[in-house]
Amino acid sequence: RTHNLTWKVTYEYKYLDCFKKLAIAINGQTPGPHINATRGDTIIVTVLNNLLMENVAIHWHGIRQLGNGWNDGTDSVNQCAAMPGGYFTYQFVVDQAGTYMYHSHYGMQKSSGLYGLITVNPLLGEETPYHYEDREIILSDWYHDSAYEHAVKLSSKPYVWIGEPQSLLINGRGRYQCELLGVSNRDRCNGSSPECTPDVVKVKPEQTYRFRIASLTSLSALSFQIEGHKMTVVETDGVHVVPFVTDNLYIYSGETYSVLVTTDQNHSRNYGISINVIARKPETPNGFAILNYEPNPLDAQHLPQPPPGPLWNDTDSQRNQSLAIKGLRGYVPAPPKTADKVLHLLNTQNTVNGYKVWAVNNVSHALPDTPYLVALKLNIPDVFDPTPAPEDYDHSYNIYEIPENTNATTSTSIYRLPFNKTVDIILQNAKGMGGDSETHPWHLHGHNFWVLGFGKGKFNPSTASLNLENPIMKNTVPLFPYGWTALRFRTDNPGIWLFHCHIEAHFYLGMLVLFESGSDMVTKPPQQNMGCGKTKNYINP
Numbered sequence: 372r373t374h375n376l377t378w379k380v381t382y383e384y385k386y387l388d389c390f391k392k393l394a395i396a397i398n399g400q401t402p403g404p405h406i407n408a409t410r411g412d413t414i415i416v417t418v419l420n421n422l423l424m425e426n427v428a429i430h431w432h433g434i435r436q437l438g439n440g441w442n443d444g445t446d447s448v449n450q451c452a453a454m455p456g457g458y459f460t461y462q463f464v465v466d467q468a469g470t471y472m473y474h475s476h477y478g479m480q481k482s483s484g485l486y487g488l489i490t491v492n493p494l495l496g497e498e499t500p501y502h503y504e505d506r507e508i509i510l511s512d513w514y515h516d517s518a519y520e521h522a523v524k525l526s527s528k529p530y531v532w533i534g535e536p537q538s539l540l541i542n543g544r545g546r547y548q549c550e551l552l553g554v555s556n557r558d559r560c561n562g563s564s565p566e567c568t569p570d571v572v573k574v575k576p577e578q579t580y581r582f583r584i585a586s587l588t589s590l591s592a593l594s595f596q597i598e599g600h601k602m603t604v605v606e607t608d609g610v611h612v613v614p615f616v617t618d619n620l621y622i623y624s625g626e627t628y629s630v631l632v633t634t635d636q637n638h639s640r641n642y643g644i645s646i647n648v649i650a651r652k653p654e655t656p657n658g659f660a661i662l663n664y665e666p667n668p669l670d671a672q673h674l675p676q677p678p679p680g681p682l683w684n685d686t687d688s689q690r691n692q693s694l695a696i697k698g699l700r701g702y703v704p705a706p707p708k709t710a711d712k713v714l715h716l717l718n719t720q721n722t723v724n725g726y727k728v729w730a731v732n733n734v735s736h737a738l739p740d741t742p743y744l745v746a747l748k749l750n751i752p753d754v755f756d757p758t759p760a761p762e763d764y765d766h767s768y769n770i771y772e773i774p775e776n777t778n779a780t781t782s783t784s785i786y787r788l789p790f791n792k793t794v795d796i797i798l799q800n801a802k803g804m805g806g807d808s809e810t811h812p813w814h815l816h817g818h819n820f821w822v823l824g825f826g827k828g829k830f831n832p833s834t835a836s837l838n839l840e841n842p843i844m845k846n847t848v849p850l851f852p853y854g855w856t857a858l859r860f861r862t863d864n865p866g867i868w869l870f871h872c873h874i875e876a877h878f879y880l881g882m883l884v885l886f887e888s889g890s891d892m893v894t895k896p897p898q899q900n901m902g903c904g905k906t907k908n909y910i911n912p
C-alpha cells in the first residue's frame with residue numbers, strides 16, 4: 372500500500388503548556404500526524420515549507436532507508452533543506468515492523484514541536500510474539516524561548532547555557548504554572564486554555580494494551596510510569612525484547628519502547644501517568660496524563676494521582692535497566708563474533724577560540740553548507756576536510772577531570788568505513804565543563820546496531836563484559852556518566868550517515884560524526900536534494 376501525504380508546515384501560536392508560544396505545526400498540529408502503516412508500505416510525504424523564514428528537513432528516525440539515503444531527511448548530510456515557499460517529497464519503504472518517530476533535522480528546529488510518531492504494523496498473518504490494541508504516547512520537553520534564541524545563546528561568547536525546559540509534555544500537553552511568571556508576562560499564559568489540559572488515554576478494564584512510547588525531548592532523559600500498573604517491556608526501536616516487567620521505564624531522547632499494560636486495577640477510578648526528569652538535576656515539573664478506565668467520568672471523585680518517579684541521579688538503576696534489555700531469540704539476529712574495525716570515541720566538552728563546544732576525539736564537527744552525499748557523488752571540491760576523522764584518542768586521558776587545556780578543533784572530516792564489514796564503536800564518556808559527566812543518547816542513522824554492553828569508568832577490552840549471546844539491536848542508546856557503551860554494526864547501507872548525540876544543543880555544538888560507506892553505489896543526486904551551498908552550480912537545466 373502507498374500512503375500519499377501532504378504536510379503543510381507552519382508556525383502557529385500554541386498553548387501546549389498554557390504559555391503562548393510559536394510552535395511548528397504540521398497541518399495545524401503538534402505533535403504532527405501519526406503515520407500508521409504496515410510493513411512493506413511505501414510512504415510518500417510532500418512537505419510544504421510555509422515557515423516564511425526557516426528551512427525544513429524531516430528525518431524518519433529509525434527507518435533504515437536501505438539503499439535510499441537521499442530520503443533520510445538530514446540537512447547538510449543528504450539533502451538541501453526545503454526553503455520557505457518550497458517543498459520536498461520524501462519517499463521510503465517501512466521495511467521493519469515497530470515503533471519509530473519523525474522529527475525536524477534542520478538546526479535546532481526539533482525543539483519547536485516539529486515531530487510525530489510512526490507505527491509500522493506486521494503484515495497480516497506474519498509471525499509476531501503478541502498482538503494488542505495500541506495506545507500512542509509521545510514524550511517531549513518544552514521551552515518558552517524559541518529555538519533561534521537557543522542557537523544564538525549557545526554560539527555566543529561567553530557561552531550562554533539554555534537551561535532546563537519549562538515543561539514536560541505528554542502527547543503535546545503540559546501545564547506551566549502561570550503564577551510563576553512576572554506580571555508583565557502573565558497575559559502570555561492562559562491556565563484555562565483547553566490545549567493544556569492533560570492528555571486522556573482511554574482504556575477498558577481487564578484488557579491488555581500495547582503502549583507505543585517515543586521520546587522526542589530536546590534535552591531531558593525521562594522516567595515514565597503509570598500509577599498502580601506494571602509494564603512489560605516488549606520492543607525498543609523496532610526490535611523485540613526478551614519481555615521484562617518494570618514499575619518505571621527510563622527513556623532517552625530518540626528512543627522508542629513498547630510496553631504491555633494490563634488494566635487489572637480497581638475499575639471504579641482513573642489512574643495517573645507521569646514522566647519526570649532523570650540524569651540531570653530536575654528543574655522541570657513532572658509531566659502528567661490520565662489513564663481513564665472507561666466509562667468512569669473525569670471528575671474529582673475519580674481523580675488519578677501522579678505516581679512519583681524514581682530519583683533522578685540513581686545511575687545504577689538506569690544502567691541496570693539498559694543492561695536488562697536483551698534481544699528476543701528468533702527475532703533478533705546474533706551479532707558477528709568479531710569486528711573488522713574498532714572506533715574508540717571519547718566524548719568531551721571543549722572550547723574552540725573561547726566558544727564552548729562538544730567534541731568526539733577532540734574534534735567538534737562543523738556541518739558544511741553543501742550536503743556530504745551530493746559532494747561525494749559529484750566530487751565537489753572543498754566541501755569537507757578529506758583528512759580522515761580520528762579513530763582513537765589518547766587512552767591516558769583522565770575521564771574524571773577537565774583537562775588543563777580544553778581546546779579542541781573544529782572540522783568537517785568524516786569516517787570512511789569499508790562496505791559490508793563489521794564495525795565496533797566504543798563510546799567513552801568523561802567529565803564535562805559543567806563539572807559533571809552527562810548522559811548522552813547516541814543515535815545512528817541508516818542502521819540498527821547491536822548493543823554489546825555498558826560499563827562504569829574507562830573501557831578496558833580485557834575486563835569489559837560484552838553480550839554476544841542475545842544483545843538487543845537499537846538505533847539510539849544512552850552513554851552513562853563516566854562510563855562506556857559498546858556497539859557493533861554492519862556497514863551494509865551505502866551512503867553517508869550521521870551518528871550523534873540526540874540532545875539538540877549537543878548536536879548543534881558539534882557532538883556528531885559521519886560514517887561514509889559504499890557511497891559509490893548510491894544513485895546520482897535527485898534534483899530536489901540540491902540547490903544549496905556549492906550544489907547549485909551542478910544542477911542541470
Ligand SMILES: O=C1O[C@H]([C@@H](O)CO)C(O)=C1O
Pocket residue numbers: 532720803804805806809876877
Ligand atoms: O551543553 C551543556 O552545557 C551545560 C554545561 O555543561 C555548561 O558548562 C550543560 O549542562 C550542558 O548539557
